[in-house]
Amino acid sequence: MFIIHGAYHFWPKRVAFRDDYCLTCESPRRSIAIRTFDVGHIWIPILPVGYWKHWKCTACGSDPHVNPKARRSFIWAGLLCLIAISVILWEAPFDPDLGSTGWILRVAAPAATIWLLTYLLRSPKEPSLRERLAAIPPASDAVCPFCSTPLICGSGPRWSCPACSAVRY
Numbered sequence: 001m002f003i004i005h006g007a008y009h010f011w012p013k014r015v016a017f018r019d020d021y022c023l024t025c026e027s028p029r030r031s032i033a034i035r036t037f038d039v040g041h042i043w044i045p046i047l048p049v050g051y052w053k054h055w056k057c058t059a060c061g062s063d064p065h066v067n068p069k070a071r072r073s074f075i076w077a078g079l080l081c082l083i084a085i086s087v088i089l090w091e092a093p094f095d096p097d098l099g100s101t102g103w104i105l106r107v108a109a110p111a112a113t114i115w116l117l118t119y120l121l122r123s124p125k126e127p128s129l130r131e132r133l134a135a136i137p138p139a140s141d142a143v144c145p146f147c148s149t150p151l152i153c154g155s156g157p158r159w160s161c162p163a164c165s166a167v168r169y
């Protein structure tokens with residue numbers, strides 16, 4: 001099995017743009033797609049993996065659809081772990097060797113559980129990315145943002161630039 005330690009991105013070219021919702025900025029943003037020739041590297045062997053398109057937000061530079069916050073399901077999993085730890089700590093016969101540490105753990109685990117539970121119940125469930133994207137009208141540019149050439153409606157469903165072949169999404 002190959003473990004790819006990273007990827008080199010060669011020959012970047014801006015190939016598309018769209019009006020998007022960026023999860024890092026938490027607001028509607030313009031994002032652009034950059035196509036690069038990617039080469040994975042393990043240590044010395046180099047693995048060409050071809051052309052790949054990467055979307056990035058023009059304001060913060062990160063992938064607009066990667067949520068920087070921990071997902072709620074991870075927090076729920078953490079909560080279940082804490083409940084399990086609390087139960088184990090209280091079920092186990094008290095070990096006098098542990099002394100005050102044992103008592104601190106016995107109190108800290110349920111306290112952390114309650115804190116996490118109130119956090120989960122208080123923080124409103126965020127609208128999904130799909131809902132947010134639905135609220136954003138598609139880009140309506142008539143001119144290519146990369147080279148200022150008027151866009152044309154080709155044979156496909158998308159408008160594109162005749163000069164640099166960037167595509168409007």
Ligand SMILES: [Zn+2]
Pocket residue numbers: 022023024025026029057058059060061062064
């Ligand atoms: Zn952003």
Ligand SMILES: [Zn+2]
Pocket residue numbers: 144145146147148149161162163164165166
């Ligand atoms: Zn162009």
